[in-house]
Amino acid sequence: MNKPSLLVCRAIAPEVIARLEQHFEVRANQADEPWSPAQLIEALQGRQALFATGSERIDSTLLQACPDLRICANMSVGFNNFDVEAMTAHGVVGTNAPGVLTETTADFGFALLLAAARRVSEGERYLRAGRWKRWQYDTLVGSDVHGSTLGILGMGRIGQALARRGYFGFGMKVIYHNRSRLEDSVERETGARYVSKQELLRSADHLVLVLPYSKASLHAIGAAELALMKPTATLVNIARGGIVDDAALAQALRDRRIAAAGLDVYEGEPSVHPGLLEAPRVVLTPHIGSATGPTRLAMANLAADNLINFFCGDGPTNPVNP
Ligand code: DGY
Secondary structure (H helix, E strand, C coil), X not given: CCXXXXXXXXXXXXXXXXXXXXXXXXXECCCCCCCCHXXXXXXXXXXXXXXXXCCCCECXXXXXXXXXXXXXXXXXXXXXXXXXXXXXXXXXXXXXXCCCCHHHHHHHHHHHHHHHHCCHHHXXXXXXXXXXXXXXXXXXXXXXXXXXXXXXXXXXXXXXXXHHHHHHHCCCEEEEECCCCCCHHHHHHHCEEECCHHHHHHHXXXXXXXXXXXXXXXXXXXXXXXXXXXXXXXXXXXXXXXXXXXXXXXXXXXXXXXXEEEECCCCXXXXXXXXXXXXXXXXXXXXXXXXXXXXXXXXXXXXXXXXXXXXXXXXCCCECCC
């Protein structure tokens, strides 16, 4: 029997490609340059499967133009690149890669929080610019993380992993807001207390965003929400761009409405709002929350499992269609 045909749209670990080649006729984008939507449609002609990174838009235009497509597997937990309704209408399964990046991404959330609150990037720029001439009482004074109040918006796996780090590692008081309240046992185990979104914004010394992107979470943090936060607060976004109104955040930083921010994701990335590039007290990183060798390999292998199980097993493990 002919193997199904698979498009791998970016360069990934050769060992994962080798695994996929046992089950598929594989075309991989060796150039590692993102394809335009038209190039992606062209490359998908006659193929049944797509290995995606999480940034390729799978919408009704692509689905209509690629009638052989049966499955798109993201090697990311986020799947806001999928128009799930259109995929379901075209009989195309979408899968994501949850679980395997939880702890790595939570580590990175803390790295950004610490870097922003303790002004690590600013300190390095100050030193490299030759501005460090003497000790001064108030040079690059930041905010304490230990013993402060950690606010978490979105309490899925990564939110819970952040809560554990804050509660057990840094002796923080942890509060969270989520679509639904967690079971008592999970609240006890993570040391987290459920509060309203307003209370979260008002009470957090450090607020970390970990909620999924959807129409409902678009600009969940805008000028009105930033105005409720403490002027000493830090905001960290490791979720998705678009959840924060980047222009409003840049303005809030300029006006000292909040103390600092750490961002790994941006609306319209890889471009970054020019206001943020110029804003003070903000640490900016290029969407690397899950970027460690073992975790990237685990994510790629999980996407591969989903593809292999769809064609040769009991069905995909992580479907996102309802
Ligand atoms: C995810 O998996 O959604 C992370 O943001 C990495 O892309």
